Amino acid sequence: MKQILIGLVTGLLFGAGLTISTMVDPQRVLAFLDIFGNWDPTLAFVMGGGLMVYLPIYYGVVNKRKTTFFSTPCDIPSNQVIDKKLIIGAALFGIGWGVSGICPGPAMTNISSLNSGILVFVIMMLIGFFIGKKSENLRFLQ
Numbered sequence: 001m002k003q004i005l006i007g008l009v010t011g012l013l014f015g016a017g018l019t020i021s022t023m024v025d026p027q028r029v030l031a032f033l034d035i036f037g038n039w040d041p042t043l044a045f046v047m048g049g050g051l052m053v054y055l056p057i058y059y060g061v062v063n064k065r066k067t068t069f070f071s072t073p074c075d076i077p078s079n080q081v082i083d084k085k086l087i088i089g090a091a092l093f094g095i096g097w098g099v100s101g102i103c104p105g106p107a108m109t110n111i112s113s114l115n116s117g118i119l120v121f122v123i124m125m126l127i128g129f130f131i132g133k134k135s136e137n138l139r140f141l142q
């Protein structure tokens with residue numbers, strides 16, 4: 001029960017941070033990606049601020065631990081191979097982010113607005129997750 005509560009609080013804190021920083025606004029994100037037009041650097045400052053807080057905590061606390069705060073082993077992936085699946089997944093994520101101006105975190109934060117565009121995005125995202133899971137063993141991805 002503690003893990004669920006901590007996950008809920010962490011998710012709410014993340015969502016509040018996205019909302020306060022206006023990173024849930026697709027137009028703000030698209031303006032960041034428009035480097036040859038009306039560029040808005042706000043997203044870079046939000047990411048930089050997040051990294052300035054997280055990196056010292058990661059290297060000072062998280063990286064040194066072998067278990068979580070609940071005494072379960074840390075499951076940190078060790079695979080550093082850049083393969084077709086990674087490249088295709090990153091490209092699809094980037095295209096989706098560039099076209100819509102939203103990614104999964106802000107989409108889930110925005111879902112409570114009941115905006116039809118956000119709802120369609122979330123439904124398509126879930127369908128994409130399902131297709132991705134079903135296609136993990138396709139030969140062309142190997």
